[in-house]
Amino acid sequence: MFDLVSGDPMIQMMDRSMTLASQRQALIASNLANIDTPGYHTRDFSFEAALKASLADESGQQSPSELARTNPMHFQAVPDSGLPTGTDSSDSLQPDAERNDGNDVSLDREDMLLARTQITYQNASNFMQLELRKLFFLIRDAEAH
Secondary structure (H helix, E strand, O other): OOOOOOOOHHHHHHHHHHHHHHHHHHHHHHHHHOOOOOOOOOOOOOHHHHHHHHHHHHHOOOOOOOOOOOOOOOOOOOOOOOOOOOOOOOOOOOOOOOOOOOOOOOHHHHHHHHHHHHHHHHHHHHHHHHHHHHHHHHHHHHHHO
């Protein structure tokens, strides 16, 4: 039988996004739990790089950042020139300062990362719900005919 859900690339991407966001939330929670542990160093990963790598591994095709023009009316893809340099790179993942006890966990940084990750998870969940709703309406309309 044909599986509509696992064959949908949008649902697959949102599933991977939610999985990676959950993993990142666990790392952030671990960092916050160790805020007073002497010598503890913050652990993190670049969500965007992990998602691109995950999707490239699963599909074996071009990465999502390499857009294909399938119609002459499509706009040409523009690199992420609007983003500040160093955004979400491995350099910006490390905290700026270390305390006297060797711990480098920053409550402000972890709270900001947690909020961003929660928004990412919520957006992925909303997009997945929209895709599943579309499938539901397609199936319902097909049964009506």
